[in-house]
Amino acid sequence: MLTLLFHHKNFMFAILTLLFCSIICQVLLGVTYHRLIHETENMSATKNKSLQKLKLKFTSCTQLRETIPNVPVFVDKYINQISIGKIPVSFLKHLSGQLTLLAVLVAGIGACIGIIQDESFLMIAPFYLISFLGLYFYFAAASLIDLPGKINILRTNLVDYLENHLANRLDQTRLDMRMVGMEENSMETKGKNTDQEKASAVKADTTEEFVDRKHAESKKNPPAFTPSEAEELELLLREFLA
Numbered sequence: 001m002l003t004l005l006f007h008h009k010n011f012m013f014a015i016l017t018l019l020f021c022s023i024i025c026q027v028l029l030g031v032t033y034h035r036l037i038h039e040t041e042n043m044s045a046t047k048n049k050s051l052q053k054l055k056l057k058f059t060s061c062t063q064l065r066e067t068i069p070n071v072p073v074f075v076d077k078y079i080n081q082i083s084i085g086k087i088p089v090s091f092l093k094h095l096s097g098q099l100t101l102l103a104v105l106v107a108g109i110g111a112c113i114g115i116i117q118d119e120s121f122l123m124i125a126p127f128y129l130i131s132f133l134g135l136y137f138y139f140a141a142a143s144l145i146d147l148p149g150k151i152n153i154l155r156t157n158l159v160d161y162l163e164n165h166l167a168n169r170l171d172q173t174r175l176d177m178r179m180v181g182m183e184e185n186s187m188e189t190k191g192k193n194t195d196q197e198k199a200s201a202v203k204a205d206t207t208e209e210f211v212d213r214k215h216a217e218s219k220k221n222p223p224a225f226t227p228s229e230a231e232e233l234e235l236l237l238r239e240f241l242a
Contacts, residue, residue, distance in 0.1 A: 016130070030150065040154060058162055100138045107127040
């Protein structure tokens with residue numbers, strides 16, 4: 001059997017390499033999403049730079065708009081932008097499927113060449129066998145890794161944290177800031193009122209001092225004539241002028 005498999009060793013090597021790379025892509029995607037899910041279990045203390053950028057971006061959007069953005073859409077955009085290094089995960093998904101299809105295509109080309117060269121069925125059968133086994137292992141790996149399920153779990157964790165934890169914390173922070181601002185304004189108003197009261201008291205004291213001073217001066221310098229004497233003097237002057 002091994003002799004039949006390696007009779008077309010160049011084709012077999014290419015097919016196995018393509019299938020192996022395809023499964024490796026699936027494994028890398030599964031590990032990446034698994035790590036992200038583990039980090040989202042404790043988002044407040046996460047050290048993942050990608051998740052930290054997500055929190056910072058969400059906080060900035062909330063502060064600028066004064067309202068909570070559409071969190072599910074916000075999370076979906078983040079999930080679509082996840083990358084391994086500089087390679088987007090969406091590219092690895094498509095690459096994994098394309099490598100599997102390419103492996104099946106190479107196997108078909110090898111089988112066609114064997115038929116053209118009038119090889120027996122036993123000589124061509126390894127191409128069909130390796131194609132079926134390769135497809136089986138690929139779909140088995142994809143089923144075990146369960147990328148759609150991991151994406152849903154990641155999405156649920158992120159939406160839950162942003163809506164039920166971070167958003168409430170931001171609202172409370174904004175409310176605290178408003179309360180602090182109101183307290184500062186009230187303190188400034190009280191300070192202004194106190195200054196006005198002090199100025200009024202000083203003005204009143206000055207007025208009272210002025211009245212007292214005038215009263216004291218009037219006591220020190222009494223009038224030269226009493227009212228009755230002044231009236232008699234006025235009558236004498238009138239008679240004299242007449």
